[in-house]
Amino acid sequence: MGHFIIRRLGYIAILLVLVSIVSFIIIQLPPGDWLSAYVTRLRVQGATINEEIIQGLKRQYGLDQPPVRQYFTWVSNLVQGDFGYSFSYSRPVKDLIIERLPATLGISVLTILVTYLIAIPIGIYSATHQYSVGDYVFTFLGFIGLSVPSFLLALILMFLGYKYFDLSVGGLYSPQYIGEPWDWDKFVDMLWHLPIPVLIIGLSGTTGLIRVLRGTLLDEIHRPYVDTARAKGLRERVLLYRYPVRIAINPLISTVGWLLPAMFSGQVIVSIVLNLPTVGPLLYEALRAQDTYLAGSIVMILSLFTLIGTLISDILLAIVDPRIRIEE
């Protein structure tokens, strides 16, 4: 087991390096370097900038060096917790991201939980009632969930809420709580605002998961070990949950690998549409303002979370399924 975890860690480390390269490319991609773009913008706005400060920044971020050196400067800064400077907010990137982290992670974890909580019972139902009306209904809903992009769903719900229920769907709290310190009322208010974004973000993952579970379970139900168990005299229901369901649910843990990136994707765009205080809108603003350190760091952070999530799911899978440890 220890060996297994070490191998996975090594593998994640390689991916992390690759992710950092991609993030760095994102930072470097826009034509010209960001500093001169920034300086130009300030000048246009009529500000006078001390040439020394510019030189200081250049040195700090290694802009006078070749790209490869710049990358290493950037990475070593990263490791020390310096994510760079956001020029549109005039604040360190790290602070901006940390501010948005609780909502980002909170919504993510909640979404993942809700996804599994909804998908597992429905998947089991669909597989055990194959070709029943319920199965068809869920399959059809699944296609809808797969086919309506999350931003559009958010838009449609916002429209319906506004038009027919006079509700403002969006945000994580009602306007009067924005910027207020946390108290019970604000918390309750947030609970009221959570379900819609969580359901929207979770929808496509949920339908995907239902599909996977239904498929595996349908396979497992016809496996010989099910007959063995039946031949012992087990009740059908006990049998179902103890053997095929148990075995079909195991691989669901590893679906976190594709669920997480899709979930973060959905979260970013839904957050922009619904104006949630996650890193999504921050990324959007950063990209529009060519605030490249901020944008690159957000992509990096989201990928990092994905990798950590995958690592956790790998370990969990190895714990619940004895075969995995051997095969690796």
Add this chain to the structure above:
Amino acid sequence: MPAPLLSIRNLRTYFHLDEGVLKAVDGVNLDLQPGQTLGIIGESGSGKSVMARSVMRLVMPPGRIAAGSQILLSVDGKDPLDIAQLPFESKALRQIRGRLISMIFQEPMTSLSPVHKVGFQIAEAALLHVTKDRKEARAIALDRLTRVGIPNPERTLEAYPHELSGGLRQRVMIAMALACRPKVLIADEPTTALDVTVQWQILRLMAELRDDFGMSILYITHDLGVVAQIAETVAVMYLGQIVETADVLTIFEHPQHPYTQSLLRSIPHVGRRSRERLEAIAGTVPMPINLPVRCRFADRCQSAFSDCFEVAPALVEGQPGHAVRCFLHSKEIEQHG
């Protein structure tokens, strides 16, 4: 003769497929006496497994046991119970499965759950039928593992199936089947997937256990050598029907059905003169869908004559204990009702 323990009457198990009705088992009659080992032999596709699964009511849709089939089980002189009539999810059926009749499946590799420990899988059966106490169930599991000759039974209890070799897994399957001391053990080709030495060990083990536990065994195989080793009575199956039954000596010494004869010619025989050639039976077992009413073996039979292609022969007991379904031996025609 004592009353049979298990008596199968006119068992017909059909699969209702898009292509038509596949008659996997079509009118089988069999009697299994207490303590007896009955060997069922036939080529692949002859319906042996479907028949065995029918007895345990493990046939799933689109498969169905046709109305009129009877699977009578009478234990300790009680009134016979017709397994074929029991509702699929009934308590009565669950109490037969695993307790009175157990089954060992064809593939030891996939017939055990990969994510449960061996000990749990054996103890589970005991917990269902003989005890409510986990410790006791575990003790039973340990005892059975010891009985089937597993070298390190304590350790094996905690093992997962993928950690065991094929031979050990099949022993685990046997231990599991024996957990509740069943009256009938159905063994569906338990040794086919194993190599020859292991095969013989398992076979010897099963014969011993049969005597120890006082079971009857329905032993299914396509290997005549195995049948000769373990069975007292043999039923030869072809395309869902029994074509010949007799005691094991008669089958080997005086086979009467051309199919049995060619099966015998297809195995190497100790004492067979080396100049005689081994023969494979020409052709393959067809799919039993939309079969015409006539002798089912006629197409592959070297002795077939015109009648064989027009009407179906009945299974007729020419000598006591020796029944054959062939016009060469009896002109009786099968009546279809």
Add this chain to the structure above:
Amino acid sequence: MIPSRRLWLRWPFGGQRGSPSAAHDEAATEKYYIASQWQLIWRKFHKHKLAMASGLVLILLYALAVLSDFIAPYPTAQRSSYRNAPPQTLRLVSEGYTGLHVYGYKQENDPQTLRIMNLPDESQILPVKFFVHGHEYRLLGLLTTDIHLFGVEGGTIYLFGSDELGRDLFSRIFAALRISLFVGLIGVFLSFVIGVVLGGISGYFGGAADIAVQRVIDLLLSIPTIPLWMALSASLPPHWSSTRVFFGITIILSLIGWGGIARIVRGKFLELREEDYVTAAVVAGSTSMRIIFRHLVPAFASYLIVQLTLSIPGMIIGETALSYLGLGIRAPAVSLGTLLKDAQNVRVVALYPWLLIPAVFLIVIVLAFNFLGDGLRDAVDPYKQ
């Protein structure tokens, strides 16, 4: 079900034992095998009504998209003074006129908000004419013409209403279909090329090449796509023409889509590499490339087609999402996403709900691709009835 499975596995190899001209026979059998495999897939697919219908809908939409200049009565950028006008209803019978027609608009001020409203004017009957002369365009990029499918004289025909600049939504949607549908098609083609080449290299040669490709795929699969797409498309230079942006976006979308295809290709290669006929071909002295293209590729083309079909909707959604955020397709080009951008504000949508019509097209397209892909997947699965 078991009998058919056995049949399927058995028949391609049957009936050739002991034939005198084995070589000739083999080629014939191979041809028969491949032809029959496609036939079998087609037969199964044919039974899948929903997938068939989806396929037809898509063919129709692509045809309409290609002919969008002909279908659309107006150029996409042509404005009128009828802003935010509701869709005009096609009518057959009105007082004093029988035949296909619409009512013109009359403008009034909303007494409360003082907004200008465009209301149907029943006194103004505009007969719909077919094959009318309108603005000039090049049909299929070849033929310059000014014939349009339909139009009216002396007024406007806005079947889907107009936007806040008084542009015809109907014309804009069909122009947008062309962009949105072809982003998917071209994107998937690029993904296909990259995926097959890299997946093939990975699976066929193994070793270091395999590891490198696998790591890059893992990387792409572990970066959330939307943020990456956003970041990449935001860095397309602002001075690029809308055509270049279109290709830029398509390339970005396909860069991320090839991983799945490469995985499948690699997996199949590994699986098939073991199979006898490849060994036979190697023994017979075929070169690697020949083996790949003669033997391996046809063997799993069907799986690839399924995968490709199923990855088109993701790309279409990706483009739409980017354009919706203003990071994708740029004016003067229009896509479903840029059209939906006008519907960002719920207050506006509540007043002018027809601005959501592009969403209906988007959903229909994505749904159709998913149904089609699903039907194809069932059809190519030999173990499924």
